[in-house]
Amino acid sequence: MKLSAVAENLVKILEGFKVIDAHEHLPPEKVYVKQEVDALTLFSHYVRYDLMTAGMSSEDFERTQNHDIPLEDRWRTFYPYLKSVRHGSYARAAFIAANELYGFDDVNEGNYKALSEKMAERNKPGIYDHVLCKKCNIRTALTQNDYGLDNRTDYDHDLLMPLMLLDTYAAVNTKKAIELRATVFDADVRSLDDYLGAIRKVLARWKSEGVVGLKMVSQPYGEPDRGRAISLFDSLMSGERAQLPELSPLRSYVTDQMVGMASELGLVVAVHTGVWGDFRTLDPKHMIQTIIRHPGTKFDIYHMGVPYVRDTAIIGKNFPNVWLNLCWCHILSPKMACSAMDELIDLVPVNKIIAFGGDYHRPVEKVYGHLVMARENIARVLGGRVEDGLMTEEEATSIAEMWFYANPKELYGLRI
Numbered sequence: 001m002k003l004s005a006v007a008e009n010l011v012k013i014l015e016g017f018k019v020i021d022a023h024e025h026l027p028p029e030k031v032y033v034k035q036e037v038d039a040l041t042l043f044s045h046y047v048r049y050d051l052m053t054a055g056m057s058s059e060d061f062e063r064t065q066n067h068d069i070p071l072e073d074r075w076r077t078f079y080p081y082l083k084s085v086r087h088g089s090y091a092r093a094a095f096i097a098a099n100e101l102y103g104f105d106d107v108n109e110g111n112y113k114a115l116s117e118k119m120a121e122r123n124k125p126g127i128y129d130h131v132l133c134k135k136c137n138i139r140t141a142l143t144q145n146d147y148g149l150d151n152r153t154d155y156d157h158d159l160l161m162p163l164m165l166l167d168t169y170a171a172v173n174t175k176k177a178i179e180l181r182a183t184v185f186d187a188d189v190r191s192l193d194d195y196l197g198a199i200r201k202v203l204a205r206w207k208s209e210g211v212v213g214l215k216m217v218s219q220p221y222g223e224p225d226r227g228r229a230i231s232l233f234d235s236l237m238s239g240e241r242a243q244l245p246e247l248s249p250l251r252s253y254v255t256d257q258m259v260g261m262a263s264e265l266g267l268v269v270a271v272h273t274g275v276w277g278d279f280r281t282l283d284p285k286h287m288i289q290t291i292i293r294h295p296g297t298k299f300d301i302y303h304m305g306v307p308y309v310r311d312t313a314i315i316g317k318n319f320p321n322v323w324l325n326l327c328w329c330h331i332l333s334p335k336m337a338c339s340a341m342d343e344l345i346d347l348v349p350v351n352k353i354i355a356f357g358g359d360y361h362r363p364v365e366k367v368y369g370h371l372v373m374a375r376e377n378i379a380r381v382l383g384g385r386v387e388d389g390l391m392t393e394e395e396a397t398s399i400a401e402m403w404f405y406a407n408p409k410e411l412y413g414l415r416i
């Protein structure tokens with residue numbers, strides 16, 4: 001990417017910064033290295049959606065990632081779609097990783113086998129240290145625990161610090177689900193208050209074991225109704241209702257209670273907003289009433305609410321308990337990310353903005369590719385401000401350091 005001289009210099013400065021990666025889905029390394037990898041792994045997480053939008057069937061995509069099928073056959077399935085996605089931002093992170101980590105300036109029919117061999121050779125204990133620590137200068141990555149009800153102790157709590165899914169306990173809609181969770185925290189659950197008391201103990205234990213936050217989704221929860229929640233819970237436990245709808249008054253009430261518990265325990269509530277599927281249901285504005293009800297809870301709003309970036313910026317401007325997280329944004333669209341950041345500087349105090357989260361579960365190499373793009377975007381925006389006489393280069397550098405490191409460190413209370 002062509003940058004101005006000021007932005008180029010800022011990129012060089014940013015490359016020396018310590019980084020807190022403020023959102024990933026990475027498993028513990030011992031889990032990660034058990035997965036087979038090759039050149040097509042670079043086009044798995046996120047690029048898959050561009051491939052499918054371009055016309056690849058979901059069955060064919062799964063075929064490209066099935067290592068029981070010879071690599072040559074999988075490449076033939078994949079290759080016709082490469083020209084349609086190679087200029088997208090999702091794919092650019094893959095090409096950066098292939099080039100700067102493995103020395104391949106393209107991924108094509110002539111080199112995919114050699115690239116696959118190098119990736120397989122590197123896929124062993126130590127890959128996280130090489131990519132995340134040495135190449136990215138990441139000091140810790142806040143990773144979402146996607147691997148079961150209660151296995152946060154599998155993480156390396158220096159490099160990977162887990163956030164637990166709030167819906168693990170809030171989104172129960174059957175008696176069986178409630179009883180399963182009761183076995184996890186060894187509780188005698190007969191009433192909704194029993195259940196909430198047990199959840200509080202679980203959250204406190206998580207906090208003591210290094211969990212730094214809870215992850216939820218922005219949805220139209222509605223006003224919490226304790227009476228309705230009790231009635232639905234009792235109906236489930238008595239067997240009158242086999243199952244509740246996904247977004248029930250019970251889920252809304254338990255979610256609201258857990259958000260309040262997070263404040264008491266000093267856990268951050270991270271919120272997925274925007275992007276997926278019918279993204280109208282994930283509008284960040286759904287969170288406003290929850291934010292107002294819980295002024296003591298700290299909310300980390302993910303993905304700038306894409307495509308509702310201006311609405312999200314105003315939420316960050318109006319509420320002191322809200323931080324705005326640019327995780328995923330740099331590979332969704334660099335142009336949109338740059339435009340959003342330029343307006344954020346106008347609207348939101350710079351101590352409330354978080355620069356980066358790779359948002360990958362595999363391959364780890366694309367965290368590096370994404371970080372390269374994030375540095376370019378931030379250097380472009382801050383460099384433009386310097387060139388316009390709105391700040392000095394020293395001020396731009398200080399702001400970037402806050403976004404990449406100081407702000408997430410303070411928000412999550414990290415001792416690194």
